[in-house]
Amino acid sequence: MKEKDCVRVFAPATSANFICGYDILGLALEDPGDEITLRKVDSPGIKITKITGDLGLLPLDPEKNTVSASIKMVLDHLRIKNIGLEIELFKKMPIGSGLGSSAASTIAGLFAINQLLGAPLTKQELLPFALKGEELACGHGHADNVAPSLLGGITLIHSYSPLHVINLPVPKKLCCSIIFPHVEVPTRAARKILKTQTELKNAVSQWGNIAGLVTGLFTEDYNLISSSLKDYIIEPTRSFLIPEFEEMRNIAIKSGALGFGISGSGPSVVAFTQGIEKAKEITKMLKQHLGKKSIESNGYSSAINTQGAVEL
Amino acid sequence: MKEKDCVRVFAPATSANFICGYDILGLALEDPGDEITLRKVDSPGIKITKITGDLGLLPLDPEKNTVSASIKMVLDHLRIKNIGLEIELFKKMPIGSGLGSSAASTIAGLFAINQLLGAPLTKQELLPFALKGEELACGHGHADNVAPSLLGGITLIHSYSPLHVINLPVPKKLCCSIIFPHVEVPTRAARKILKTQTELKNAVSQWGNIAGLVTGLFTEDYNLISSSLKDYIIEPTRSFLIPEFEEMRNIAIKSGALGFGISGSGPSVVAFTQGIEKAKEITKMLKQHLGKKSIESNGYSSAINTQGAVEL
Numbered sequence: 371m372k373e374k375d376c377v378r379v380f381a382p383a384t385s386a387n388f389i390c391g392y393d394i395l396g397l398a399l400e401d402p403g404d405e406i407t408l409r410k411v412d413s414p415g416i417k418i419t420k421i422t423g424d425l426g427l428l429p430l431d432p433e434k435n436t437v438s439a440s441i442k443m444v445l446d447h448l449r450i451k452n453i454g455l456e457i458e459l460f461k462k463m464p465i466g467s468g469l470g471s472s473a474a475s476t477i478a479g480l481f482a483i484n485q486l487l488g489a490p491l492t493k494q495e496l497l498p499f500a501l502k503g504e505e506l507a508c509g510h511g512h513a514d515n516v517a518p519s520l521l522g523g524i525t526l527i528h529s530y531s532p533l534h535v536i537n538l539p540v541p542k543k544l545c546c547s548i549i550f551p552h553v554e555v556p557t558r559a560a561r562k563i564l565k566t567q568t569e570l571k572n573a574v575s576q577w578g579n580i581a582g583l584v585t586g587l588f589t590e591d592y593n594l595i596s597s598s599l600k601d602y603i604i605e606p607t608r609s610f611l612i613p614e615f616e617e618m619r620n621i622a623i624k625s626g627a628l629g630f631g632i633s634g635s636g637p638s639v640v641a642f643t644q645g646i647e648k649a650k651e652i653t654k655m656l657k658q659h660l661g662k663k664s665i666e667s668n669g670y671s672s673a674i675n676t677q678g679a680v681e682l
Numbered sequence: 683m684k685e686k687d688c689v690r691v692f693a694p695a696t697s698a699n700f701i702c703g704y705d706i707l708g709l710a711l712e713d714p715g716d717e718i719t720l721r722k723v724d725s726p727g728i729k730i731t732k733i734t735g736d737l738g739l740l741p742l743d744p745e746k747n748t749v750s751a752s753i754k755m756v757l758d759h760l761r762i763k764n765i766g767l768e769i770e771l772f773k774k775m776p777i778g779s780g781l782g783s784s785a786a787s788t789i790a791g792l793f794a795i796n797q798l799l800g801a802p803l804t805k806q807e808l809l810p811f812a813l814k815g816e817e818l819a820c821g822h823g824h825a826d827n828v829a830p831s832l833l834g835g836i837t838l839i840h841s842y843s844p845l846h847v848i849n850l851p852v853p854k855k856l857c858c859s860i861i862f863p864h865v866e867v868p869t870r871a872a873r874k875i876l877k878t879q880t881e882l883k884n885a886v887s888q889w890g891n892i893a894g895l896v897t898g899l900f901t902e903d904y905n906l907i908s909s910s911l912k913d914y915i916i917e918p919t920r921s922f923l924i925p926e927f928e929e930m931r932n933i934a935i936k937s938g939a940l941g942f943g944i945s946g947s948g949p950s951v952v953a954f955t956q957g958i959e960k961a962k963e964i965t966k967m968l969k970q971h972l973g974k975k976s977i978e979s980n981g982y983s984s985a986i987n988t989q990g991a992v993e994l
Contacts, residue, residue: 394890528894529887529909536897536906570878573885573915575841577892578706582840584896585848594848597841603885 373488376409378682381477382522382675383463384470385548385640386514389631390579392604394527396470396518398675399548402463403519404474405682406437408482411454416441423461435459436472436507440479443499448490455483464668467550468634470515476503477519481679493520493678497533515634522678524587540674541590545649547622547641548633549656552666553613564607572602592628592644599629599642612637613665618656625652646673685800688721690994693789694834694987695775696782697860697952698826701943702891704916706839708782708830710987711860714775715831716786717994718749720794723766728753735773747771748784748819752791755811760802767795776980779862780946782827788815789831793991805832805990809845827946834990836899852986853902857961859934859953860945861968864978865925876919884914904940904956911941911954924949925977930968937964958985 382403386396411417416438437459445453459478465471480496480503500516517525517535528534582598585591609615609632618639622630626648627641641656643649649671657669694715698708723729728750749771757765771790777783792808792815812828829837829847840846894910897903921927921944930951934942938960939953953968955961961983969981 393886394893526890526893526897528890528906534909536894538897564882566882567879568882568885570876570880570915573880573888574705576885577889578838578840580889581706581838581892581896582848584893585838585850585900588897588900594840597846603882 371485371489374486376407377482377485378405378407379478379482379485379679380405380682381474381481381519381679383474383670384515384518385468385546385633385638386470386512386518387604387635388633388640389599389605389629389642390576390583390601392601393512393514394580395524396514396527397524397546398518398522398678399469399546399670399672400675401672402469402670404462404471404478405460406478406482407458408441408486409456409458410486411456414452414454416455416457418457418459420458421461422459423463436475436503437479439506440476440499440503441483443502444480444483444487444491444496447499448487450487455486464550466554467668468632468636468638469548469550469670470519470634472507473500473504473515473519476500476507477516477679479503481520481681485681494535496520497535501533518678520678523674523676526584538584538587539590540676541587541592541595543592543644544595545643545646545671545673547627547643547649547653547656548638548670548672549618549653549660550638550668550670551613551660552668553637563611564604568603575600575602595642596628599631601631605631608632608636612639614660614663615639617659621655621659622652625655627652646671683797683801686798688719689794689797690717690719691790691794691797691991692717692994693786693793693831693991695786695982696827696830697780697858697945697950698782698824698830699916699947700945700952701911701917701941701954702888702895702913704913705824705826706892707836708826708839709836709858710830710834710990711781711858711982711984712987713984714781714982716774716783716790717772718790718794719770720753720798721768721770722798723768726764726766728767728769730769730771732770733773734771735775748787748815749791751818752788752811752815753795755814756792756795756799756803756808759811760799762799767798776862778866779980780944780948780950781860781862781982782831782946784819785812785816785827785831788812788819789828789991791815793832793993797993806847808832809847813845830990832990835986835988838896850896850899851902852988853899853904853907855904855956856907857955857958857983857985859939859955859961859965859968860950860982860984861930861965861972862950862980862982863925863972864980865949875923876916880915887912887914907954908940911943913943917943920944920948924951926972926975927951929971933967933971934964937967939964958983
């Protein structure tokens with residue numbers, strides 16, 4: 371691929387750790403996500419010229435901004451100096467939502483600079499930089515959001531040393547409804563609440579469900595996917611941090627969701643469905659329910675994005 | 683299917699709980715296994731006329747023998763009274779070997795009577811009886827040996843209530859080498875030694891490996907199968923009960939095994955290989971090693987049996 375003067379890329383939001391997939395599974399959404407435009411300019415240095423969207427905690431200082439930090443990693447690796455770059459960032463999802471907000475920014479940055487330079491690295495080769503980016507942004511180099519945002523689909527983090535990420539098959543009709551209630555559950559606090567020990571019998575049930583879920587994805591068996599989407603380990607500890615969790619579960623399951631649980635480290639929740647119409651219906655009902663309890667929320671209904679980061 | 687006067691059936695030995703699949707995975711071997719001949723006779727009652735093979739702990743009293751107990755369960759269920767049956771049992775594997783010895787007897791009995799009666803029940807319908815049989819024989823109604831012995835292949839026990847067993851795909855070249863060292867590790871004692879709690883981080887590694895293993899079975903990816911065959915939970919606690927465990931692992935892995943670990947609750951160990959020749963080579967080397975340490979053993983090299991219980 372040839373070098374370019376300007377690229378515009380999209381990196382999708384993600385749901386990691388979903389339901390029974392704590393620390394190993396993640397998936398990419400069609401929408402929302404981060405868009406950036408990256409442009410070569412004559413004067414050396416990285417400049418953020420524009421940020422639109424959720425600016426909440428976004429540092430405008432290029433030294434601290436996730437996107438420019440990611441771009442610098444790739445430039446350092448390729449020993450490229452004195453390049454001039456301008457970034458426009460369109461942040462299309464809320465920060466701290468459990469939708470992999472920082473991961474999408476990291477991936478957008480990495481993917482954009484790689485495309486601008488003519489794709490010297492493969493997507494798989496960009497992954498280690500993404501982990502570093504997550505470590506800078508969240509204090510923990512997890513791959514559960516960056517991997518699906520970069521690669522798309524449903525990703526299995528098989529191991530960290532060596533880093534080994536596998537794309538699982540995506541059943542055609544699998545969709546999800548994601549609700550982000552406007553209450554704060556920072557990732558670090560949600561991690562702290564987890565016990566370091568777990569009951570062996572619960573762990574066995576969990577890995578039975580993970581094996582069932584992976585089998586269901588391969589065989590496109592929605593009943594098996596549904597009966598596997600249960601979390602015996604994380605949900606019992608974390609779900610009480612999320613308002614109306616049990617009520618939302620009841621609504622989703624009664625309305626025909628395949629499964630319901632925590633997305634990321636919360637407070638977002640995810641319901642899986644067969645078909646986008648069902649996802650939209652559930653998103654609407656869950657938002658309405660939270661509304662009645664005076665809890666504002668964002669709601670998303672999406673198929674699984676199988677492309678990951680793309681040039682627009 | 684018509685009723686018959688006499689059937690001869692084979693139920694294969696099994697490796698359950700193998701390596702990372704504690705309490706959820708099991709597989710059937712081509713060889714060894716149990717064979718029985720079941721014959722209708724005029725005088726009512728169940729009679730065991732002959733037992734050959736490993737008689738160690740086998741009760742000849744039909745009230746206590748696993749095979750006749752299984753047959754009685756099916757007869758009771760179908761409300762068949764006053765039938766006369768003679769059983770000949772050819773026990774072709776050692777008891778207490780971690781190869782599902784009691785499970786093979788249970789399955790042989792269940793499958794034989796069902797075939798004799800013209801197959802009124804499906805294999806899946808026989809499974810609950812098999813669980814009851816295991817409970818009578820071992821004090822615990824586990825499905826990890828009976829399910830693969832009955833159904834064949836690699837089975838995933840997805841849940842117990844309701845009982846849900848799934849056949850996973852079997853890669854064509856997947857074989858195993860199983861060694862049964864002649865030292866006693868009774869199942870109940872081996873279960874007792876397990877801690878009821880486990881480290882969350884180890885549980886996460888384990889379910890990552892199980893997801894990887896299932897993926898590897900579906901995609902016939904021997905590298906992925908190999909890197910997934912690791913046990914972070916059970917092996918560290920149980921392996922010291924098995925003599926020469928680490929030495930056997932080193933020999934197997936150095937010789938090209940895909941993975942090595944405990945079979946059942948031990949003392950049997952299993953090494954997976956790509957191809958039967960490699961399995962035979964490893965079986966020979968492991969037996970030789972134990973021989974040098976004055977430990978007698980049985981060794982088996984087998985492809986995965988995809989048929990389960992069959993009429994001969």
